[in-house]
Amino acid sequence: MNMDTKHAPIGIFDSGVGGLTVMREIMRLLPNERLVYFGDTARVPYGSKSRDTIIRFSRQIVHFLHTKQVKAIVIACNTASAYALETLRREIPEPIIGVVKPGAKTAVSVTKNGRVGIIGTEGTIKSQVYSDYIHELNPELTVIGRACPLFVPLVEEGLLHDAVTDEIAGRYLDGLKRENIDTLILGCTHYPLLRSTIGRIMGDQVKLVNPAYETAVELRDMLAKQDLLHTGLSEPTRDAYQFYVSDDASRFRSFADSILPFSIDCTVQIPIEEYEAQ
Amino acid sequence: MNMDTKHAPIGIFDSGVGGLTVMREIMRLLPNERLVYFGDTARVPYGSKSRDTIIRFSRQIVHFLHTKQVKAIVIACNTASAYALETLRREIPEPIIGVVKPGAKTAVSVTKNGRVGIIGTEGTIKSQVYSDYIHELNPELTVIGRACPLFVPLVEEGLLHDAVTDEIAGRYLDGLKRENIDTLILGCTHYPLLRSTIGRIMGDQVKLVNPAYETAVELRDMLAKQDLLHTGLSEPTRDAYQFYVSDDASRFRSFADSILPFSIDCTVQIPIEEYEAQ
Numbered sequence A, B: 001m002n003m004d005t006k007h008a009p010i011g012i013f014d015s016g017v018g019g020l021t022v023m024r025e026i027m028r029l030l031p032n033e034r035l036v037y038f039g040d041t042a043r044v045p046y047g048s049k050s051r052d053t054i055i056r057f058s059r060q061i062v063h064f065l066h067t068k069q070v071k072a073i074v075i076a077c078n079t080a081s082a083y084a085l086e087t088l089r090r091e092i093p094e095p096i097i098g099v100v101k102p103g104a105k106t107a108v109s110v111t112k113n114g115r116v117g118i119i120g121t122e123g124t125i126k127s128q129v130y131s132d133y134i135h136e137l138n139p140e141l142t143v144i145g146r147a148c149p150l151f152v153p154l155v156e157e158g159l160l161h162d163a164v165t166d167e168i169a170g171r172y173l174d175g176l177k178r179e180n181i182d183t184l185i186l187g188c189t190h191y192p193l194l195r196s197t198i199g200r201i202m203g204d205q206v207k208l209v210n211p212a213y214e215t216a217v218e219l220r221d222m223l224a225k226q227d228l229l230h231t232g233l234s235e236p237t238r239d240a241y242q243f244y245v246s247d248d249a250s251r252f253r254s255f256a257d258s259i260l261p262f263s264i265d266c267t268v269q270i271p272i273e274e275y276e277a278q
Helices: A020-029 A051-066 A078-091 A100-110 A122-127 A129-137 A151-156 A163-178 A191-202 A211-225 A249-259 B020-029 B051-066 B078-091 B100-110 B122-127 B129-137 B151-156 B163-178 B191-202 B211-225 B249-259
Strands: A010-014 A035-039 A072-075 A096-098 A115-120 A142-147 A183-187 A207-209 A241-245 A267-269 B010-014 B035-039 B072-075 B096-098 B115-120 B142-147 B183-187 B207-209 B241-245 B267-269
Touching: A010 A020, A010 A051, A020 A035, A020 A211, A020 A249, A035 A051, A051 A072, A051 A078, A051 A122, A072 A078, A072 A211, A078 A096, A078 A100, A078 A115, A078 A122, A078 A129, A096 A100, A096 A211, A100 A115, A100 A129, A100 A183, A100 A207, A100 A211, A115 A122, A115 A129, A115 A163, A115 A191, A122 A129, A122 A142, A129 A142, A142 A163, A151 A163, A151 A191, A163 A191, A163 B163, A183 A191, A183 A211, A191 A207, A241 A249, A249 A267, B010 B020, B010 B051, B020 B035, B020 B211, B020 B249, B035 B051, B051 B072, B051 B078, B051 B122, B072 B078, B072 B211, B078 B096, B078 B100, B078 B115, B078 B122, B078 B129, B096 B100, B096 B211, B100 B115, B100 B129, B100 B183, B100 B207, B100 B211, B115 B122, B115 B129, B115 B163, B115 B191, B122 B129, B122 B142, B129 B142, B142 B163, B151 B163, B151 B191, B163 B191, B183 B191, B183 B211, B191 B207, B241 B249, B249 B267
Parallel strands: A010 A035, A010 A072, A035 A241, A072 A096, A115 A142, A115 A183, A183 A207, A241 A267, B010 B035, B010 B072, B035 B241, B072 B096, B115 B142, B115 B183, B183 B207, B241 B267
Antiparallel strands: none
8 A cells, every 4th residue: 555545535425414423533533634525415315315316326426535536435424324335335446434333333332231222314214224233243132223304404403402302302212212222323413413302311221322433433443454544643734624515515614613623614516416427 | 389389298396295286286277288297306305405506406307307398397396486497487498487476476466464474495585586576566565584494394204283393383483473464475385284283373364375376377377378278178197197206206106195186106217417408
């Protein structure tokens, strides 16, 4: 592996802004890496769309990231990880990881009573991908999934601490509470923003798993194993991070500024549907 | 105008399923017309996306409808009508109408006290297009807009009659109530499904305007004026109606079946982003 590849950026993508919570963890854990983020804000959300459509969109994004000569790709979106990861892995040369496997792995190590809950979009839950990964690691565990379609719009409307969100969360989580789970995976990158509401409803005995941090750890381990870690010691400058979106950049910036530890000066809008398979 | 053109279908499009409420009115008023519906279910919703993106998407859809040799086009989506109608009208040869002008016209004729409210997506409200049309007709009127971003997700989650929807609607409409309006335009094709909730909150003294019916009337008048009305007398058969979507067809069918007076046998998924400007 030559130095050029080590110094190449890592590509990260999501349906919109939620993946920035994953990017933030990667910035913290791998401060020397250059990162290119793409948010598919023109076609957000992914959660209620079909497998084929999500694979098509993800493929276009990967082709866009290839134009940035990325050395590795992180799918920072649960729905796209659920539907597109295995397909993309067969199609591209560079390593690619999603958020689902790290989240599943953590849940398996955390649960004491063997009963794990998972909340996510309709697509993520329907795919059963969390359940599949968990059972690969430990077939004895019981996994109970629940789609929470209103959580993303509630977060985007800013109702993080609100009676309506409490009421909706109560309904979504009621069945999971009665299932006696001791671990709950926040299987959508927006959900950590509702952590306090979800935690209060589920109670202290249920441990909440946010796959973002574990994804950063898996990324680091994978890069190290493949001798792809950036070995420089310099602190990254702001221009180490590039942001691209498919819709107007200004809306993205204001949300990004609330998640990231610095403000984004420059976000570039690109016509993502033109990045077809080469 | 030759007979072939009169017998050509009318194209109708929306970001998803909401435009079917407009199609239903067109079916009733113009039972002899053939109709081609396109729902952009892979990229829904439009309401929170930018003008440029909505114009780009709408242009692709119009190019797709051209492959069906439509004689006229109806934009059955408030956001796309608000952002894309005037641009598209300059670009294409056949007549095209939206839902905004008919809704505005009705509101102007309905209001007694000159105070009109309009609810819609962020895009529709921000565009001020309802307000502009209303002031063209009567500059004396006062128009008050309010975006209601959670209404679409609540409808799609099926919470048509629910305490949470009541609570959210109460918050959105509270300001409008205090503005002493006597007319309220339901400026999004999903909102008629919340008519009873909205009506109860606004009270009997506020008349609700649903642009769907008036859009069908405007379409009929425009076709008549341009000698484009289908003059046959035969009742349409099911194959007079064609349905196309950009995501998986099955989800669309189940919602469509709840809106239309018959069940849809065949909906075809197409790759809409490939219909670029020729």
